[in-house]
Amino acid sequence: MTSEPFGQVDGAAVSRYTLSNGRGMTVRILTYGGTIQSLEVPDRRGHVDNVVLGFATLDGYLDIAKKxxxxxFGAIIGRYANRIAKGAFTLNGTAHQLPVNNNGNSLxxxxxxxxxxxWQATPQQGGDTVGLKLQYVSPSGEMGYPGALTATVTYTLDQTNRLNIDYQASTDAPTVVNLTNHSYWNLAGESALGIYDHRLTLNADRYTPTDSTxxxxxxxxxxxxTPMDFTAPTAIGARITANDPQLLTGQGYDLNWAINRGDDTSLAQAAKVEDPSTGRTLTVLTTEPGIQFYSGNFLDGTIIGTGGHAYRQGAGLALETQHFPDSPNHPEFPSTTLNPGQTYHQTTVFQLGVG
Structure with missing residues (x-):
C-alpha cells in the first residue's frame, strides 16, 4: 500500500491510497468520500484496465458535487442511501425533516x-491482505438526522481479487442508517462505449416498484x-427500451431488487455481471436485503472521466447493496433504525474475475 496527497477540501488534506495485490488488481481510494477512484484488473488476455468511472483530479469530484x-462516483453513501419520501420520517413519535435534492425527495x-x-484513514495490513479503515463522525442534526453517528468503513483487498467492504456504525440517540458504495462499473474498461451488452444476473425474484418520483x-x-427479470443472465440492453412504466420513470433501470434470502443475513450472492468482450466478471455478495441496479441513465456526455473521455448514457452501471429505499416510512420493509447500544454492521464483497 502507498499513499500520496490529493488536494484539500476547506483546508482539510485529502489523501489517495493505492492498494495492490499479486494478481494484477490495484484499487485507489480517496479519503474524500471514501471514494473508489479507480480499480484496475486484467481481462482474459491479461490486459489491465480501470473498470470503474471517476475523475482524474479532486476538483472533478468537488465540482460535480455542487451541481x-x-x-x-465510487463514494460511500450515507447517512441514508437511496431515497426518503419528501425528506421526512417519524421516529419514536418525533418528526424529522431532511433536505430534499431529488424530485422533492431526499437522496x-x-x-x-x-x-x-x-474521512480519517488508518492503513490495515494482514497476512495476505491489505486494507484501509475509514472513519467519519456525523454530528447530531447533520442533514436533519438525529443522533451523533460514528461510521467506520474498511476496504480490504485479498489475493483472490476480492475487495471486501465492511461497514459499521453506532449512535448516541435513535436514528436511521443505510450505507452503501456507489461505484459505477464498466468491465470493458472505464473509457469503453457502454454496458448494454454486459450480461447481468440478479438473485432476486421480486423488486420494489416506485411511483413517479x-x-x-x-x-x-x-x-x-417483466423487464426486471434478471434471474438468468441477460444483456442489460435487451429490454431497457421496453414500454414499461418503471423503465420510463427512471429512463432505464434504477430500482431496488429484494435479494432471495428470507430472514438470513449471511453473505450471499446478489448479482453477477459478465462482459463478453473482455471476459471480465464481477460478482457481488452482501449481507444486505436489497440491491439497487442503476444503468447510468442520467449520464449525458457533459462529464469527462478519468481517462479523458465523456461519460454518456449507459457508460457504467451501479450495484448498490442496501436496505430498501424509504424504509423509515414503510414499516413492512426491513428496519433501518439504529438505537444506542446497537451496532449497524453489513458486509459487501466485489469479486473480480475472468470467464
Missing part, C-alpha cells in the same frame, strides 16, 4: 452526504414476465 445530478443523505466528507409503493412485485 444538479451528482453521480456519486443519498441529502445535499451534503457522506460522499462529500473527508421513484419512491417505493410498498409492494414487493414479482419480476417474472
Amino acid at each position: 444538479k445530478g451528482n453521480p456519486y 443519498h443523505g441529502g445535499t451534503a452526504g457522506f460522499d462529500q466528507k473527508v 421513484q419512491i417505493p409503493t410498498g409492494q414487493l412485485a414479482p419480476v417474472k414476465g
Whole structure:
C-alpha cells in the first residue's frame, strides 16, 4: 500500500491510497468520500484496465458535487442511501425533516452526504491482505438526522481479487442508517462505449416498484414476465427500451431488487455481471436485503472521466447493496433504525474475475 496527497477540501488534506495485490488488481481510494477512484484488473488476455468511472483530479469530484445530478462516483453513501419520501420520517413519535435534492425527495443523505466528507484513514495490513479503515463522525442534526453517528468503513483487498467492504456504525440517540458504495462499473474498461451488452444476473425474484418520483409503493412485485427479470443472465440492453412504466420513470433501470434470502443475513450472492468482450466478471455478495441496479441513465456526455473521455448514457452501471429505499416510512420493509447500544454492521464483497 502507498499513499500520496490529493488536494484539500476547506483546508482539510485529502489523501489517495493505492492498494495492490499479486494478481494484477490495484484499487485507489480517496479519503474524500471514501471514494473508489479507480480499480484496475486484467481481462482474459491479461490486459489491465480501470473498470470503474471517476475523475482524474479532486476538483472533478468537488465540482460535480455542487451541481444538479451528482453521480456519486465510487463514494460511500450515507447517512441514508437511496431515497426518503419528501425528506421526512417519524421516529419514536418525533418528526424529522431532511433536505430534499431529488424530485422533492431526499437522496443519498441529502445535499451534503457522506460522499462529500473527508474521512480519517488508518492503513490495515494482514497476512495476505491489505486494507484501509475509514472513519467519519456525523454530528447530531447533520442533514436533519438525529443522533451523533460514528461510521467506520474498511476496504480490504485479498489475493483472490476480492475487495471486501465492511461497514459499521453506532449512535448516541435513535436514528436511521443505510450505507452503501456507489461505484459505477464498466468491465470493458472505464473509457469503453457502454454496458448494454454486459450480461447481468440478479438473485432476486421480486423488486420494489416506485411511483413517479421513484419512491417505493410498498409492494414487493414479482419480476417474472417483466423487464426486471434478471434471474438468468441477460444483456442489460435487451429490454431497457421496453414500454414499461418503471423503465420510463427512471429512463432505464434504477430500482431496488429484494435479494432471495428470507430472514438470513449471511453473505450471499446478489448479482453477477459478465462482459463478453473482455471476459471480465464481477460478482457481488452482501449481507444486505436489497440491491439497487442503476444503468447510468442520467449520464449525458457533459462529464469527462478519468481517462479523458465523456461519460454518456449507459457508460457504467451501479450495484448498490442496501436496505430498501424509504424504509423509515414503510414499516413492512426491513428496519433501518439504529438505537444506542446497537451496532449497524453489513458486509459487501466485489469479486473480480475472468470467464
